Amino acid sequence: MKSLFSVLNQKLTTIKFANKTKILIFTIFGGTLLIGFLMFISIFALKYDFEVLFVNLTKPQVKLEEIKDIYQVNIKETLSAIKNHQISSSEGKEVLSLAQQIIKKQWREYKKETNTKVGGLPEFASNWLDFFLLKSDKPKKSEFKNRIISNVEKKIKSIDKKITGIISQLNKQNQIKQLIDNTILETNSINIYLSTLITNNLKLAISKKEGNDRLFNTSTLMLVFLISLSFIFIVLVSITIINHFKVLHYSLEENVNRKTKELSDLNISLESRVKKEVENSRKKDNIMFQQARLASMGEVLHNIAHQWRQPLGTLMMIVQSFETKYEKGKLDEKFITSSVNDALKLGKSMSDTLDDFRNFFMPNRAKQIFDVKKAINKATELSRYQLEKMDIKLDFSQKTTAKIYGFKNELIHVILNLINNSKDVLALNTELKEKKILIITKQTNTKIIISVIDNGGGIKDDIIAKIFDPYFTTKHKSMGTGIGLYMSKQLVERHMKGKIFCKNIKHKFGSQKFYDSAMFSVELPIKESGT
Amino acid sequence: MNKRNLDILSDFSILYIEDEPELLKHTATVLEDFVKNIFAVASCKEALKVLEENKIDAIIIDINLKNENGIEFLKELKFEKDYDLPSIVTTAYTDTEYLLDAIKLKVEDYIVKPINIKELLNSLHDLFLPIVQEREINRSYNTIKTISAVTDGKKVELIKFIIKNLDEKSMFNYSYGDIMEMVDVSKPTVIKLFRELSEKGILTKIQNKRYLFNENNLPKPSED
Structure with missing residues (x-):
């Protein structure tokens, strides 16, 4: 009987749980x-x-x-x-x-x-x-x-x-x-x-x-x-079912223990991975910022090269004039004085241009109170040559008197990025006869909104949401890195505690016609309003 | 050959168009010592006015003018206004964008900024040299004609024949008989002239029927 029982039991244990x-x-x-x-x-x-x-x-x-x-x-x-x-x-x-x-x-x-x-x-x-x-x-x-x-x-x-x-x-x-x-x-x-x-x-x-x-x-x-x-x-x-349950229970318990261990291991590795990824992303951001800096540096450098070329040419002419005047026996005091004055003036302006460049790109980490108008003017100055070359007219209303506390160079950089963005869009638009960029400011007691508007036709609906994403670009590879706007957003939101947004509007640009326009706005808290 | 006689520039008036005022001023200051008149202007509009009111011999123009293009202005002058003046263009770029247009317009030179004033002056010299030379030839011709009008015509005819028939080595290979056959002169006149020239070392007899014409022994024309 006992052997039969055990045989039966054995048989039963071989049967599947569901069948049991x-x-x-x-x-x-x-x-x-x-x-x-x-x-x-x-x-x-x-x-x-x-x-x-x-x-x-x-x-x-x-x-x-x-x-x-x-x-x-x-x-x-x-x-x-x-x-x-x-x-x-x-x-x-x-x-x-x-x-x-x-x-x-x-x-x-x-x-x-x-x-x-x-x-x-x-x-x-x-x-x-x-x-x-x-x-x-x-x-x-x-x-x-x-x-x-x-x-x-x-x-x-x-x-x-x-x-x-x-x-x-x-x-x-x-x-x-x-x-x-x-x-x-x-x-x-x-x-x-x-x-x-x-x-x-x-x-x-x-x-x-x-x-x-x-x-x-x-x-x-x-x-x-x-x-x-x-x-x-x-x-x-x-x-047998209870036995099965027992076995199941033990195996489950073992499973749970194993999985728990795996999970905790994973947790630990995840923590380190997250740390690593965060570090990576920070590194990537840094690289990106560096890239963007280099990109705008390139543009500004181009601008400065042009701004240098003319006084340099004149300076060389002055130097040569000394030789010819000497040869002609006309090297008198009057000529020397006026020529030297002119040469010094030119040298000073070249030196100033260099200072602009240096000030703009030196990692100046000291916050200061600065004039918004001056910052915008500096940005337009730095992009002037590129705009002239592409026959783009830039207007700035010059109305604001606001001062903000922060990094002046960063605001210049942001404005420069927005101007460059508009410039790149306008450059692609070959049908447009009059290419225009307008910078206007709107000021309240607590904040100032700086808007850069261009008549390049506006932003397409399907990309307007992605426009501030890193590495997003509609331009050809040679033109844009795709990080100008992303970096601008980072600078505005993180460093200046402001907001940046864009929308499509219709604007006259002082003419009779309404242009489809893209407007990028930067909203910044202001420190004080100058009188 | 490198050392050009820049004095020839002093007979000419030049129109200089450049939108950079400092450069315009200083380049004009240099050029005014070399040329008769320098008209330095910053725009094509002013340039047209100068052209209407003055006799201009050559134009120096910058390609990239403010809102204007130097090449386009030259085209306009040549094809619409009927001014056919030699011109030199200056440009801040080394690019060849306008080079083809410049060649088609028969621009004399294409000077890349910064301007080397020697290069510019040499260009101007090369530009004016043919004009100066043409004038010189004209003058010499007139001088000879005037001399022949007041002196013995036969001698002048004979000298003309000698110079005309010099070979590439400045050799004159004719006998008296040949000369008398071709030029209507008497033998004594030929002999007299040959002796005179021989005495001055201008025409040396190498052998029979072979004479060397020595250019260097010609007396310098008096400058006045």
Whole structure:
């Protein structure tokens, strides 16, 4: 048994978890159904046996007893009384006929009751169970019983006849004496028959009871067997499922532990990676700023180169003029004084240009209060040459008197970037006849908005959201690095605590026509408003 | 050959157009010592006015003028206003954007800034030299014609023939007979002239029918 159990257990452990639960459910369901069915069958079968026992075998005995009593008391006693003349003939006649009727009725009822079929569900259950238990058909009523019954019937008839004879010859005392004695004898014999019948019936009942016991035992055994089988199976499956759960639990726990460890490891590595990425991004930003600085440096350098070229040419001319004047003998004091003055002036202006450049690109990290107007003028000055070259007219309203606290160079840089951005857009627009950039300022008590507007047609809707993204550029590679506007945004938002935004507007630029225009605005908090 | 005689510039008037005032002023200051007149202006409009009112011999113009283009102005002068003046352009760029236009306009020189004044003066010299030379030739021709009008015509005819028939080595390969056949002169006149020239070392007899014409022994013409 134990080995079987272990084999079964082993088999079960090999089955999949889902199948195990299915087996468990199936077993519980099937077992319960089977047991319930069997129980119902047994109960109904028992009920049937009981009914048969009671209705067919027990109840009719009462009738037989009554018949027996009637024969014993009414008929036999009455006949004795008639014989001994203890009652009148009429009285006897009445009693006898009454007794006859009662007997007939009782006998009829007896026969009827013994033949009553129980029927219905109990009989069906009993039959089914009999079939199931391979029991042979119910035993036929024994020959013996049948003969007794026929004898009883014969006796009843003969007694009946004799009593009828007695009744009809009641007046002839002597003649019936013999008859009465016969009848009494018959009565005794019928009573013996009846007793035998009762005994027989009781024996039958006893035997039936034995069958019933057997049935009960068998069903009980089967139920017990089924219940214990289901129980064992359920327990078995449950145990394996629990085992499965246990295994699952341990593996899950292990999994969770492993994953937790992995997660914490990942967390640690993520932290370092985030740190690294942040550093990288800072580095990238720095590189980008450097690139942007270089880009605008290039433009400004170009501008300065041009601003240098003219005074340099003049200066060289002055130097050469000394030689020619000397050769011509015209090198007088007047000429020398005026030429030297001019040369010095030119040298000073060149030096100033260099200072502008140096001031603009030296990493001047000291915050200061400065004039917005001057900063904007410086930016326009630095981009003047490029704009002139592309035939772009730049106007600045010069209205503001605001001063802000911060890095002057950064504001110049931002304005320069915006001008350059407009310039690049205008440069691409070949159809436009008059290319214009307008710088206007709007000032309140707490802030100043500097707007750079160009009539280059505005920004397309699909890119307007991306325009401040790093490395976003609509221009050809040779023209833009894509970081001018990004850097401007960073400078404005981080260093100046301001805002930068752009939108498309329509502007007249002082003419009759409305131009589609892009407007970039920088909003900055102001320190004080000069008078 | 490198050392040019810049004195020839002193006969000419020049129009100088440059939008950079300082450069204009100082370049003009240098040029005024060399040329007859320097008209220094900052725009094409002023330049036109100068052209209308004065006799100008050459133009120096900057290509990149404020709102204007020197090449375009030269085109306008040449094709619309019918001024055909020699010109020199100056430019701040080494690019060749306008070079082709300049060549088509037969611009005399293309000077890249900063201006080297020697280069500019040499350019002007080269520009004016043919004019000066043409004038000189004209003058010499007229001188000869005048001399021949007042002196013996036959001698002049003979000298003309000698100079005309010099070979590439300055040799004159003719006999008296040949000369008399081609030029209508008498033999004594030929002999007399040959002797005179021989005495002055101008025409030396190498062998028979072969004479060397010595240019260097010609007397310098008196400058007046």
